[in-house]
Each structure stands twice: as structure tokens, then as C-alpha cells.
Amino acid sequence: MNWLTNFIRPKIRSFVEQKEMPDNLWQKCTSCEGMLFHRDIKEHDNVCYHCGFHMKVAVDERLKMMFDDGQYEEVTLPKVSHDPLKFKDRKRYADRIKESRAKTGREDAIIVARGTMGSLPVVIAAFDFSFMGGSMGAAVGEGIVAAAKTAVHDGAALIVIPASGGARMQEGMLSLIQMPRSIIAVEQVKEAGLPYVVLLTDPTTGGVSASFAMVGDIHIAEPGCTIGFAGKRVIQETIREDLPEGFQTAEYLMAHGMVDMVVPRKELRATLIRIFDLLFCQSKDVDTGDGQGTKATTARVKKSGKKEKRASSASGKKSSHIVKLEGGVKIEKPVNTNKPSPKGKTKKAG
């Protein structure tokens, strides 16, 4: 408030006051510094359309990108004790958490969501890098445990999408202990014979890379993302030499046998759907030679209803989606509605 706003009559106020202009219509690519228009960025899933650099994606955008029709249901995560050590550096950890919660509107650095991809049931645990660098403490560990449990319950594939600098040191040993805990969680998915895919995004380092992120059935990485155990600076200080070209990038990891494939963002969904289709629907229209053949028999999960056109996400599909498990458990899930389910709050996306 100043004298101007106080004394100008309402009618002429509109002339005096500045119109609100969004200041983020354009942004620079962090790699090639090319100018990018906000609508075009969105259309290209945050990939620079000049140089192909993959910028970070907000976690809810990421989930929309992955699931059929951009629809998913967020799984409510169990509460854990925050700040068990009453940690304080120059700032209290409790305050850092509060700030991050206010900034992101999330409880912690992980979201667990369930939905379908190519009509097949999928649970995704995605890290939110904007929440304290996606660092893994008890809450994140608990999120991975919950994601694995949900996947086993749903007979779904599990995708974990790390974007994390590593363990959250403000939780001390409690964060280190999340490494074996997260491995126990994904072991349960493997024991149930369900696919466990890790989608490595920028960055996947430290305690996160040295735990659940490196024991997937399939490792997919986004182009150019940083993956590694020790930080570059630490390595440089230890060996006192320059690091090789492209050190700790997705491509480097693939060349050294740690990653199955490096997939551009726009092909991720189609690639994942193809993999799940191959793993879940183990025989389709097989000519058995006796003239009868088999039709779309499946190994673990039976799809009902018409097969969705794969990778075409935008078509409005209304039919209810039923997943039938081998053990006879049925989970009926409306695909295109947003009714809250007793298990968790439903999030409308898109």
C-alpha cells in the first residue's frame, strides 16, 4: 500500500496499476541456452527442442506422462517420525522439512501412484527432486515399501523413478538403513514374479543408486542423466585427475553394462508398455500347429475388454478395467473416473 493505491478511485485504478504479466513465458535451455517458449516446452515434455537436452520434469507431470490417459490414483503413504535425531546444522532439519512441504505441497520426496499402462496394472514410485534434492530418508523408504506392497497386492508391475542425490544425511543412520529396507521391498515384487523396472532420471547417485535403483529386472535411463555412486568432486579430490568425457552419464553407464537402454522421454511410455506386454502377455495368437492356436492367453495377468491401442493415450476410454490375477483375486478399477477409493485419495490429473 502506498499513497497512490490508497487515494486513487476504483475506476481509474485499472489505468494506474500494472497488469500482471507472467514472467516465465520464455526460459533458457540449461544445456544449449536456446530460448524455449513455455507452451512448446510442455508439448515436448520438458525436452529442449533445439538440442534434445532432457530437463527435469515435475513429478506430477512425470506421472501424467506415464499412465494411460494421464490418470492415476495416489496411494496414501504411512506416516513416519520426522526428524528422529532432532538434527540441527545451521538450520533445524524440522524447519527445512517445513519449508520443503510449503514449497512442494508434499509430505516428502516420494509419490506412489497406481494406474495402468497399455491397460496393464502398474504402480509407480516417483521421487520429487524439488523436495530436498529427492534425498532418501525414512519417509521415502516407507514410500518404496508401500509401493512394493501395492504392486504385489495389485499384481502390478513396479516402476521406481529415482531423482535423488542420495541418502538424507539429516536422518543419519536412519537414512542409511533405508538402503537395505528398499531392497527388501523390491525383493517382494520380484518374489511375486512381477516386473520391477527402474527408470533412472537425473540425478541418481549415492545411497539411492547403491540400493533399489541398481537391482531392477530392467534398467532404463533418460538421455544424459547423471548416474553414479560417488560424487564427481569427491572422485576428483581423491584421484586428482580430470574425469573422462561423459563420466557418469546414462550413456556411459550403458556402455559399462549397468543400464539396459537409454530411452528419450517421448518414447518412454511406448517402450515400457511394450516391455510389460511382453512380460505379462506371454502368448498371443500363437499358432500351435494343430489348427486351434491360442488366443491371448497370459501368464500372470489377464486383460479384459478390448485391447487398448497402445501408446495412444489421449483416446477417451470409458470401460471399466478389470485385472484378474492368477490366484483368482479380482481387482476392479474404473479407469476414467476419479472417485476416491478407500485405499487412498484419488488425484485428478490432466
Place this chain on the structure above:
Amino acid sequence: MSKLEFEKPILELEAKIAELRNVSGEDKLNIAEEINRMQSKIERLLTQTYNKLTPQQKVLVARHQERPHFVDYMSGFIEDFTPLAGDRHFAEDNALLGGLGRFRGRSCVIMGHEKGNDTESRIKHNFGMARPEGYRKAQRLMHMAEKFNLPVITLIDTAGAYPGVGAEERGQAEAIARSMQVCLRIEVPIISVIIGEGGSGGAIAIGVADRVYMLENSIYSVISPEGCASILWRSASHADDAAAALKMTAQDLYQLKLIDGIIPEPLGGAHRAKDKTIENVAIQIEKALNDITPWDGKKLKQARHEKFLKMG
């Protein structure tokens, strides 16, 4: 750093005693009395100092070069120790040793980090910082233990996994992750003792066990206090603040229910009485093995999973 700053008065007294012992003949009786007096003063000082070590002082004790190391424990309580080398993929890693041996009558697989005790051996053992090959050898040995139904004992003493280009190239992260996975999968008992430094991923890689113990003056942490201080306080000089905040001492971690017990060290720390320390560790391991034996592999594994799931 074989001398600890806070032990200075004690070390001075010890030096004086040594000096007095060298004095020849005449006043022998008087000297003996003097030595006795000083000895009891040393004991008093040690009790005082060691009863209220700060976390950062504990870090220094845990890293003390004269603390018993893996090889000392092997000659101390393992009969017929038979080291086995190599990960069968790339190389042998001397930072993480392991093999077969007999512990108080039982055959077992035993492994641990070795830091070395002089310049030459420290370089040979890479200061106890293992590369992927070390963790892959650990996996191989654990699988072998399972095949022959032998218990596994791991002794942890490392500043962390080695940060180097080659280590990254050959999948340090994957090697550590798999090592934990194998710890969680094997259907034989696994007992871990942190005997000095438990440095982050490189330590927990062989520390996911049915029973985890720490020596009284050992530490176990997600990051070194110096590393934590340089990130959060922007200066490594705040290492003592970081050491306190991280709750990395055996006493803190026992209180947080992250370890199963604390093994006492003789007065003045493990570096003052190696044999007694080694004996104390052996007693605890034997107790734990007796407690677990006979085992049902499946139940044991299940209980191990539940134990870690309950933490945090």
C-alpha cells in the same frame, strides 16, 4: 594421527614411566613407588577421559591406527583362517578380505575390511576402501556359505567405498546394492560387528545381518562428519558439530534400536589392549551364534527382513 590430542596428558605420563624404568640402580625402591603412583594417575585420567568422550573424539578413537584390524581378529580368534581371493570377474580386492575359517570349533565364512598397519600395507589394502571387486567377492563368499550351510561373520572397518573412476566404471553402486541383496537372501546366519569405522554404503554393504554389534568406541554413519560439515555447515571445521548431530556413536545407535548391542572396550580404548578387545568381540559373536543355532534358514531370512522393515 597415531596420537590423540585429548590423550596428551596420559601419553606424557606414559612416556615418563618409560623414562623412569630406564633409570639405573640406586633408587629402585623409590622409582617403583613413583611408577605405581603414576600408573594409578593414568588409570584415573583414562577413566575420566573415556567416560566422557565427545562424538568427534570417538570418531578419532574409532579411526586410531593402532586399533586391532581385521587381520588381528583373524589371528586372534579364527583357527585355520584360509583367505580366498578374487571376484571371478575382474580382480582381487585387498581392501575387503575374506575366506573360510574355524571360529571356536565352528566352520564359518568370515570377511571384513582391512585398513593395513603401515604405509606399505595401507596402500596394499587401499586404506580399507573397497572397490566393486571387493563387494563382488563378498557376494561370492556369502553364496558359498549358503551352499555349505555355514554362518557368516563380517567385520566392518572402512571410511567408505572407494571413490574412483575405475570403481564407478565397474559399477560400485551395483556391487554395493547386490551385496546387500545377497546379505538379505542367504539362508544362513550372518553376524556383523563394526570394529572401527562404519562408513556409509561401503560399510552397510556387508552389514545387513541377523545381529549387528558395535565396539564401544566405534562409529557408524551415513556420511563422515567432515563430509557432512562441509556440505551443511559449508566448512569441514564444524566436524565436531556434525559428529554430534549425526548420532553416529554405538551408544546413540543402540538407543535408536538400529544395532543389537555394544561390545565393551578395555579402559582407554581398543588401541590400548588389542587382545582383550578381540576376546570381547569373540565372546559376543559366540553368544550370538549360540543364540541362533540351530537355525531354520527360511525363518532366519524372514526374521532378518522383518527386523530391517521394522526399523525407522
